Amino acid sequence: MSINKFATFSVAILASTYSVQAQDINQAKKAVDAEQFESAKSILKSIIKDKPSNGNAYFTLGTIYLNQNVQDSAKIFFEKGLSASDNGKLNNIGLGQIDLDKNDVSAAQAKFALATKDVKKKDIQEYIYIARAYMNADKPDYKNALTILNKAVAVNAQDAQLQLALGDAYYGDGKQNEAYVAYRSAFQADNSLLRAKMQLGVLLKGAKSYDEALKAYNEVIAINPNYGPVYRELAETYYKIARNKPSQASANYKTAIGYYDKYMSLTDYSIHSRMRRADFLILVEDYVALEAEANKMSELDKVNPRIYRYLGYAAYKNGNVDVAIKSLENFINAPGNKPIALDYLYLGLTKIKKGTSADGATIDPVAFQAGLVDVKKAIEMEPLAVQDLTEVGKKMFTQKLYNEAAAIFEFGANTKESASFLDDNVYYGLANYYANINKGKDVKVDTVALQKADAAFEKVLVASPTYLEAYLYRARTNRLLDKDDVMVKNYEDYVAKTTELGPDELAKPAVKTKIIECYNNMAASFANTDKPKAIEYFKKTLAIDPTNSYATESIKILK
Structure with a gap:
């Protein structure tokens, strides 16, 4: 899990000290670190009103808005802050991060250069802010952040905020050991810096050492039980535990939500914090609570387009298809929004659900195709979105909607990186096979679909050579193809591979039935070209089942 933008930002402003408005600045710094962002904004606006020359207040306020994805407001404060006489140049760093979000690296670097121009030899705060801009950008650049931070290391390696920033940069760059050393050094340098101690637990969580992570968080709580961010980390850790122990998922999800609510109670209940809670409710799959939260958010901010996403997700999961479609389309089409794969995935699946009959036995083809268009968009954005389609396809397969199931499974069957790759190929092959097996004599089989089925079963055997059923289905599919x-x-392979498993396997009634299928079909294929071979296979059938009428009658005809 990447470092939370709010988490990396919340400690960034702690790197500087000011004598002017010291009390209020310190209050703002504490509020930001505690992730009480609305309180921090209120304090900072008060500072700006009383002392417009305080460039740091503009910078900090702009950065809060930037990390809340309110870029317009962020830009306004950064630009106003540039003219502040006291550290106004810091606002170049905020504007530089906006450039990074636009992928304009050269423009960002030019602004960073303005921020560091004429800095005193012992000053390192600008380097820490710039590094965090690289880390907090839409596309984090941890390597560049480390390069910047190492310039500060040469000046004052013992600085607690510098070590904390190094820890975050190393963590983001996947260097766990270096991150651990940096976080530990940060806390040793300043034992009031609880975030550094908390991040040691975050590292353990990332390494799946969940018990040790919980222990680390509880050590933070022992120092300060009102430090809100640690409860968010506890919530996320219990979420991870739930995902790794499905049998205990329900209880752990409940614990996770409890800790998240504790986090909320110690931070604020603004529209932005509610959105963070809504994101977490999606993770723990509590869509009833999500719908309630989304409705509360709509009361607070009736025009915020992101609320439509939450309403759409909740309505989809709760079966309210019309609300889901309307909400998701409103979100996707809102100017300035950045739809993600899940938005299109749920929209597409909702359209399909809307077109499905009450008994689930039929799907309107127009609705199905419209839904597939959005599903395809989702997968183009995030190929691993196919993993969310497996259960949808299985449900269609169970309802004998074989053509529709095949269309759904095809996405996953062609995505090797997917955890459901094997399952999807099995069902993709089966769906295409069963879609053709019951066609009447006057209806031609879909040759292309059957060829896809055969290819899918072949992929299954490459991925899982012991899945012997795939040999049978390849044989049956090629029989329909008249190959x-x-x-x-394929039948010979099934018999040979099954025989290798020994007499106990061959003695199983279900296996005997399948072996008989192999022998009888192979015999039938030789009936017109090699009668002795056909008779030989039929005799093998009779050796297993002496009363098999098909083999008995066929031998009489062949003789």
């Missing part, structure tokens, strides 16, 4: 030579080879 007798391939069919015979």
Whole structure:
């Protein structure tokens, strides 16, 4: 899990000290570190009103807005802050992060250069802010952040805020050991810096050492039980535990939500904090609570387009298809929004659900195709979104909607990186096979679909050579394709691989039935071209089942 933008930002402003308005600045710094952002904004606006020359207040306020994705407000404060006589140049760093978010690295670097121009030899705060701009950008650049921070290391390696920033940069760059040393050094340098101690637990969480992570968080709580961010980390850790122990998921999700509510009670209940809670409710799959939260948010801010996302997700999961479609379309089409794969995925699946009959036995083809368009958009944005389609496809398969199931499974069957790759290929092959097996004599089979089925079963055997059923289904599929030579080879492979498992396996009634299928079909394929071979296979059937009428009658005809 990448470092939370709010988490990395919340400690950034702690790197500087000011004598002017010291009390209020310190209050603002504490509020930001405690992730009480609305309180911090209120304090900072008061500072700006009383002393417009305080450039740091503009910078800090702008950065809060930037990390809340309110870029317009952020830009206004940064630009106003540039003219402040006291550290106004810091606001170049905020404007530089906006450039980074736009992928304009050269413009960002030019602004960072303005911020560091004429800095005193012992000053390192500008370097810490710039490094955090790289870390907090939409596309984090931890390597550049480390390069910047190492300039500060040469000046004052023992600075607690510098070590904390180094820890975050190393963590983001995947260097766990270096991150651990930096966080530990930060806390040793300043034992009031609880975030550094908390981040030691975050590292343990990332390494899946959940018990040790919980222990680390509880050590933070022992120092200050009102430090809100640690409860968010506890919530996220219990979420991870739930994901790793499905049998205990319900209880751990409940614990996770309890800790998240504790976090909320110690921070604020603004629209932005409610959105963070809504994001967490999506993670723990509590869509009833999400719908309630989304409705509360709509009362607070009736025009915020992001609320439509939450309403859409909740309505989709709770079966309110019309609300889901309307909400998701409103979100996706709102100017300035950045739809993600899940938005399109849920919109597409909702359209399909809307077109599905009450008994689930039929799906309107127009609605299905419209839904597939959005599903495809989702997968183009995030290929691993296919993992969310497996259960949808299985439900269609159970309802004998084989063509529709095949269309859903096809996405995952062609995504090797997916955790459901094997399952999706099995069902993709089966769906295409069963869609053709029951067609009447006057209806031609879909040759292309059957060829796709055969290819899917072949991929299954590459990924899982012990899944012997795939040989059978390849044989059956090639029988429908009238490819007798391939069919015979597939049946022979099934018999040979099953025989290798020993007499106990061959003695199983279900296996005997399948072996008989192999022999009878191979025999039938040779009936017109090699009668002795056909008779040989039929005799093998009779050796297993002496009363098999098909083999008995066929031998009489062949003789």
